[in-house]
Amino acid sequence: MLGTGITLSSALRHAPVAQVDQTQVNVFDSLYDVFVALGTLIGVLVITYMVYNAYKYRSGGADAEGRYDIEEEDLEGDYDVSRPQRGEIPTGKGKGGGKKLFMSFGLSAFLVLGLIIYSYSLLLAVEDTSQNQEDALEIEVTGYQFGWDYEYTGSGLESGDYDVNIDGVEADDDALVVPRGEVIQLNVTSRDVMHNYGIPEFRAKTDAMPGDYTQTWFQPEKTGVYRANCYELCGQGHSNMHGDVVVLEPDEFRQWYLAQDGTSESDLEFMESDSQ
Amino acid sequence: MTEDVHTNGGTDSHETGSQDDGGHLPPKSSVKRWLVTTNHKDVGILYMITSLFFLVFGGILAFMIRMQLWQSGPFILTDLGYNQIVTAHGLLMVFWFLSPFAFGLANYLVPLQIGADDLAFPRLNAVSYWLYLFSGVLLGISFFQGSSLPTGWTLYAPLNLPAFIPPVAELGSMSGILALALFIASVTIGSVNFITTMYRMRAEGLRMRDIPLFSISILLTVWMMLFAFAALLAALMLLSFDHVFAGEVGTGYFGSEEGGSLLWTHLFWFFGHPEVYIVFFPALGVMAEVVQTFSGRRLVGRKWFIIAMALVAIQSFIVWMHHMFLTAINLPIKTVIMVTTIGISLPFDLMVFALIYTMIKGQVRWKTPFLFVLGAIVLFIIGGITGVFLGAIVLDYSFRGTYWVVAHFHYTMASGAVALVGGIYYWYPKITGKMYNEFLGKVHFVAAFVGFNLLYFPMFVVWDTPRRWFHYSGTVAPEIPFTNITLFETGFTIWHQMATVGAFLFGFSFLIMFYNLFVSLYSDRVVDESPWAYTGSAEWAVSSPPPEGNFPGTPSFATGKLSFLDRAETDGGTETAATDGGVAHAAQSHEQHADHTSWWPLGMSLTALILGLGISGLEASYFVWPFLFAIPAFVAFIGIFGARSDGYTHLHGAFVGAAVPLLALFALVFHLHHGIPGGLAEANQYFWISLIGITSGLGTLVAMGYESFHVPTPTMSEQWPFEGVSNTKLGMWVFIGSDIILFGAFIGSYIFMRIRANWTQWWDIAHNNGLTHHPVWPGLLNTYLLLASSFTVVLALAYAKRGSRRGTVTALSVTFVGATLFLLNKGIEWVDLYIHQGWQFDSGPAASTFYLTTGLHAAHVVVGMLIMLFLVARAYTGAYWSDGEDAQTIEYFGLYWHFVDIVWLFLFPLFYIL
Numbered sequence A: 001m002l003g004t005g006i007t008l009s010s011a012l013r014h015a016p017v018a019q020v021d022q023t024q025v026n027v028f029d030s031l032y033d034v035f036v037a038l039g040t041l042i043g044v045l046v047i048t049y050m051v052y053n054a055y056k057y058r059s060g061g062a063d064a065e066g067r068y069d070i071e072e073e074d075l076e077g078d079y080d081v082s083r084p085q086r087g088e089i090p091t092g093k094g095k096g097g098g099k100k101l102f103m104s105f106g107l108s109a110f111l112v113l114g115l116i117i118y119s120y121s122l123l124l125a126v127e128d129t130s131q132n133q134e135d136a137l138e139i140e141v142t143g144y145q146f147g148w149d150y151e152y153t154g155s156g157l158e159s160g161d162y163d164v165n166i167d168g169v170e171a172d173d174d175a176l177v178v179p180r181g182e183v184i185q186l187n188v189t190s191r192d193v194m195h196n197y198g199i200p201e202f203r204a205k206t207d208a209m210p211g212d213y214t215q216t217w218f219q220p221e222k223t224g225v226y227r228a229n230c231y232e233l234c235g236q237g238h239s240n241m242h243g244d245v246v247v248l249e250p251d252e253f254r255q256w257y258l259a260q261d262g263t264s265e266s267d268l269e270f271m272e273s274d275s276q
Numbered sequence B: 001m002t003e004d005v006h007t008n009g010g011t012d013s014h015e016t017g018s019q020d021d022g023g024h025l026p027p028k029s030s031v032k033r034w035l036v037t038t039n040h041k042d043v044g045i046l047y048m049i050t051s052l053f054f055l056v057f058g059g060i061l062a063f064m065i066r067m068q069l070w071q072s073g074p075f076i077l078t079d080l081g082y083n084q085i086v087t088a089h090g091l092l093m094v095f096w097f098l099s100p101f102a103f104g105l106a107n108y109l110v111p112l113q114i115g116a117d118d119l120a121f122p123r124l125n126a127v128s129y130w131l132y133l134f135s136g137v138l139l140g141i142s143f144f145q146g147s148s149l150p151t152g153w154t155l156y157a158p159l160n161l162p163a164f165i166p167p168v169a170e171l172g173s174m175s176g177i178l179a180l181a182l183f184i185a186s187v188t189i190g191s192v193n194f195i196t197t198m199y200r201m202r203a204e205g206l207r208m209r210d211i212p213l214f215s216i217s218i219l220l221t222v223w224m225m226l227f228a229f230a231a232l233l234a235a236l237m238l239l240s241f242d243h244v245f246a247g248e249v250g251t252g253y254f255g256s257e258e259g260g261s262l263l264w265t266h267l268f269w270f271f272g273h274p275e276v277y278i279v280f281f282p283a284l285g286v287m288a289e290v291v292q293t294f295s296g297r298r299l300v301g302r303k304w305f306i307i308a309m310a311l312v313a314i315q316s317f318i319v320w321m322h323h324m325f326l327t328a329i330n331l332p333i334k335t336v337i338m339v340t341t342i343g344i345s346l347p348f349d350l351m352v353f354a355l356i357y358t359m360i361k362g363q364v365r366w367k368t369p370f371l372f373v374l375g376a377i378v379l380f381i382i383g384g385i386t387g388v389f390l391g392a393i394v395l396d397y398s399f400r401g402t403y404w405v406v407a408h409f410h411y412t413m414a415s416g417a418v419a420l421v422g423g424i425y426y427w428y429p430k431i432t433g434k435m436y437n438e439f440l441g442k443v444h445f446v447a448a449f450v451g452f453n454l455l456y457f458p459m460f461v462v463w464d465t466p467r468r469w470f471h472y473s474g475t476v477a478p479e480i481p482f483t484n485i486t487l488f489e490t491g492f493t494i495w496h497q498m499a500t501v502g503a504f505l506f507g508f509s510f511l512i513m514f515y516n517l518f519v520s521l522y523s524d525r526v527v528d529e530s531p532w533a534y535t536g537s538a539e540w541a542v543s544s545p546p547p548e549g550n551f552p553g554t555p556s557f558a559t560g561k562l563s564f565l566d567r568a569e570t571d572g573g574t575e576t577a578a579t580d581g582g583v584a585h586a587a588q589s590h591e592q593h594a595d596h597t598s599w600w601p602l603g604m605s606l607t608a609l610i611l612g613l614g615i616s617g618l619e620a621s622y623f624v625w626p627f628l629f630a631i632p633a634f635v636a637f638i639g640i641f642g643a644r645s646d647g648y649t650h651l652h653g654a655f656v657g658a659a660v661p662l663l664a665l666f667a668l669v670f671h672l673h674h675g676i677p678g679g680l681a682e683a684n685q686y687f688w689i690s691l692i693g694i695t696s697g698l699g700t701l702v703a704m705g706y707e708s709f710h711v712p713t714p715t716m717s718e719q720w721p722f723e724g725v726s727n728t729k730l731g732m733w734v735f736i737g738s739d740i741i742l743f744g745a746f747i748g749s750y751i752f753m754r755i756r757a758n759w760t761q762w763w764d765i766a767h768n769n770g771l772t773h774h775p776v777w778p779g780l781l782n783t784y785l786l787l788a789s790s791f792t793v794v795l796a797l798a799y800a801k802r803g804s805r806r807g808t809v810t811a812l813s814v815t816f817v818g819a820t821l822f823l824l825n826k827g828i829e830w831v832d833l834y835i836h837q838g839w840q841f842d843s844g845p846a847a848s849t850f851y852l853t854t855g856l857h858a859a860h861v862v863v864g865m866l867i868m869l870f871l872v873a874r875a876y877t878g879a880y881w882s883d884g885e886d887a888q889t890i891e892y893f894g895l896y897w898h899f900v901d902i903v904w905l906f907l908f909p910l911f912y913i914l
Ligand code: HEM
Pocket: B154, B276, B277, B279, B280, B322, B323, B341, B342, B344, B345, B348, B383, B384, B385, B387, B388, B389, B390, B391, B396, B399, B400, B401, B405, B408, B409, B412, B413, B416
C-alpha cells in the first residue's frame, strides 16, 4: 500500500503545473489526465486488493450438515482476530487492523490534499483569466426557450441584426462568430428559465440564470463551426437547444464584423494588442 | 389475550405455534391484519413490498428512457413525455424506492437489534407507512391529470412555476409537489419515531456506541432526514405558494428578480446533498453487517468507522454548493466547498478500507449477500472516485449537466441499492424463516452486476452527452493520459445502445430475485435462529421469524452478553437495580394491555391523499374555504367523539352547539365574498375534494386522539442521554428540531431576498409595490398576547399537577382566548394591508415574504388552538389533573406553544421593525 502511495505522489509531481496562459481546453485536459490516471490506478488497485483478499481468505469448508453455512469454528488460535459472537456487545477487545487503517487513511489524505492543491492552482488560472481579461472580445449571451442570443458588448451588435453569410461556412444566422486565438469573454444570463450555456469543444460552460450574470471564457485555437449546447433542463425544447459557434481566422472575422451595421474599427482594438 | 404471547421457535421453552398475539392482531393471512397493524415487523414488511413496487414503477420508466436513447432524436416519447418520465423516474427511485426500501429493513430490524419490543410510537409508525404509500399514489395520480411534473427531480426554478409549466401539466405538477410534501410528513414522523426509540429503548447494558452497525447507520440517517427534509418542505411550501398565489414571472419567491432561481438551488441542495447520503447510509450499515458475518470477523476499526460516518453526516450539510459551481456564487465560497467536498471522500475512504481489512484473515464465504455487498463496494469505489473528479471545480465546469454526473450518481446510488439487495438476501431467512435459493441468488448477482456496468460504464465514455437530452451526436476518441495515443474513435450511438442493453439485463435480473424470494417462501428450507455462522447482533438470537413480541424475555446486556430475563421478575423490579424504580410496578399489567392495531393510521393517511388531490386543483380565491369550513366540523367532532369515549357532559354539548354558529359565521363571510349559491356552484370539483379531505382528516385526527392505544414504556432500558425525559417529550423536542429548520429556511429565504433586493430599501420597495402604511403596533400587541398565552399554559400545567379541574380548564381556555385574539388582530391587520391598501401576496418580495412567513406562524397558532380545544374537552372530563392521569400531556403541548411563541419573537423584529 505504501508503495502505491509513493508511486502516486511522484506521478503527481511530474504532472503539468498550472500556467496562466493556458486555455480552458488545456487546463481541462491536463487535469482530466491526472485524474483519470490516478483514479484508474487507485480504483484498480483497491478493487483488486479487495477481491484478492476476499478470495485469498475464502473459507474452504462446505456447508454444515443440514445447514446453509459453515460450522462456526474457534479460530482464535489461527489468527489474532475476534469473531462475532451471537448476542455480544460488539465493542471492546477489538483486535488488529487499526494501525493499518490509519496508514491507508493517511495515505489517502495525502493524495487528496495533493489533488486539492493541484486542482486549486488550475482553478485560479481559469478564474483569473475570466476576471482580469482586458484584451478580450466581450459578448453577452442571453438564453431563452430555446436558443441563444448574442450581443457584442463593444458595438451592441445583436443576434437578429446580423447574418452569417460567410464563404465556406455553413452555420445558422443566430450563430456566435468569433476570431481564432483571442480570448472570448462571455457574460451569460437568461430571459426566462434557467439554462446552462456550454461549448464542449472549448470547455466553456456556465449557468444562464434569470436576473443574474455569470461569466466564462474560451480561447478557440482552431477555426470551424462548433456547437453551444444547453446543459440544464429548460423545458420541452431542451433536448434540441443548441446553436452554432463559428470560429474564423482573425482577418476573416474582422471583415465579417466590420461589414455589419453600426460596428467600427475601435471595437476591435483587443485584437491588435496581442496579435502574434 | 392473557396468555403469554411470546411464541418462539428455538430459544425458549414456551409453547410454539403460530399463535396470535395478545394485542388482537388478526393472523397474517388476513388482509385486515395488514391494514390495521402497528407492529414494527409488519410495517417493515409493508415498506419493503411497497418500495419494491415503486422500484418496478420507476424501472419501467427507466426502460422507456433507455428505449428513447436507443437512437438520437424522436423515437417513442414526445418532448413533454420525455421530461415527465425523466422527472418521475428520478423522484420515484430516490424518494419512493431507495429510502423506503432501507426503512423497511430498519423498521424490521432496529427494534430487534437494540432489544426493544417495538418502536416508541407504533401507531405513528403505521401513519408513516400509509402516508408514504399514499404520497406515491398521489404522484401516480398526477400522470392522469394531464401530465406529471416535467421539471427534473431537482425542480429548478423558475421552470417549476406555472408561468413555464405547460398548462396541461399544471395540475399534475401541483400533485407532484404535494406528493413530495406528504412524503416529507411521513419521513419526519418516522425520524422522530426512530430517534426516540433508539435513545430511549435500548436493552439494558447496551450503550449508544454498542448498537449494531446497521442500527447506527439508521440513527445517523434519521438525524440527517429530520433536518434535510424540513428544508425541502420549506422549499415546497414556498413553491406551492408561488403556484397558487404568485404564478406570474417576477412575483413570489422563485420567479422573483431577487435571485429566485438561485434561492431555489440553495434550498434544494441544502436538502439535496444530505439526501444523497440519506439514501446511501443504510447501505453502509448493511455492508458492515454482511462483511462482518461473511468474513467471520468483527469490523476492523469499528469505532473509527462510526466516527467517520458521523463526520460525513455532519459534513453533508456544508457541501451543498458543489452542485452550484456554475451559478453566481463567488470564488472564496467555491474554494471552501471544493475543500469540504473532496474532503468528504476521506471518511468514506476510511470506511471502505475498514470493510476491506475486515475480510483479511477472515473465513470469507462467497454467499449471495456477500457477493452483493462486494459488488456494491466495487460500484461505490468507482462512484466515489468519479465524485472526486466532480469536486475538482475545474473539471466540474465541464462535467456539469453531462452524463458524467449521471454515471457518477448512478454508480453511488446503485451501490446503495445493490448493498440493500444484499441485505434483503441476508435477512430474508430471518424475516421469513426460510432460506432463499442460493444458486438463483448468485445468478441474480452476476446478471445484475454485469447488467449494471454495461448500463453505466458507457456513460463515462460518452460523458459529453448533455444530460436529459435525447438528441445526442458527436464522436468520442479517448486518449491514454499524458499521451496523444487515441484508443479508438466512435460515434455516441453505439455506447448508448450498449447502455440500453445493459438496462434490460439489469432490470430483468430482478425478476430472478422476485421469483427466488417468492418461491422460497413455500420451500422446505426451514432455518433456525441464525442460518449464518458468525452473526453477532440480537436479531439472530431469536427464532426466525421472530416472535410477535420480539424476545422470549426482557433482553439485557447487563452481563456483557445478551440474555433474556424473565418478564415477570424484571417487571417486578427485582432482577436489577437499573430499572427506573417507580413506574416499574405498573409494567406487568401494561405489558398485557399493549395495543397493536388501529384503523386510524390508514384512515388518516387516506384523507391526506384526498386532501392532497384536492389542493392540487384548488383555485386561489377558494383556497382558504375548505380549511375554514372544516373547523366547525372539528369542533363538533370533539363533542361527538368525546361524548362517546369519555361520557356525555355539557361541554360536549356546547362543542357541538358551537359548531353551528361558527359554520354560519364562516358561511356568511363566504357569502359576502363569493355569494353562497353562485360561489358554491362555481367552485370546481377540487374544492369539494379538498373539503372532504380536510374535514374527514380532522375527524380521523380527533378519533385517533380519543382512541385508547396503550404502548408500554419499557421499564428497564438503557436511555442515555435522555434518562430524565419521557418518550413523548423527547419526540416533541425532536419534532421541534425539524420545525426550527422549517422556519429557519423561511427566514433564510427572506434574508436572502432582502439582501438581494437591498436591505435598507426593502420597505421603500414595498411602498412602490402598493404598501401605504405598515404599522408596528399590531405586531407588538400580538407579541404581548402570545407571551401572555405562554404564561397561561404554564399555569394550566401547574393546576393540573395540583389536581384542580377548574384551574386546568380555565387556564387552557384563557390560552385559547389569547390565541384567538392574536388571530383576530392579525386578521384585521391583513385585511387592512391586503384589501384596503391592495398590498397583495404577489406585490413584490416584501409582500410575499411577509404574508407567507407570518402566515406559516399563524398556521402553527391555529394548529395549537385545535389541540387546545381537544385538551380542554379532555380536561373537563378528568384527564391530566385527576389521579392516575398524566399531566405531562399539557407539558408537551406547552413545549410546542412556547416554541410558537419564540418563533414570533424572531418574526416580529424581522417583519415589523428592521
Ligand atoms: C465520495 C465522495 C463524493 C463526491 C466528492 C461527490 C461529488 C459530487 C459532485 C461535485 C456532484 C455535482 C455534480 C454536478 O452536478 O456538477 C455530485 C452529484 C451527485 N452525487 Fe456525488 N459525490 C460523492 C459521493 C456521492 C454519494 C455517496 C452519492 C449517493 C449515494 C452521490 C450522489 C450524487 C447525486 C445523486 C448527484 C447528482 C445530483 C443531480 O444533479 O441530480 N454522490 N457528486
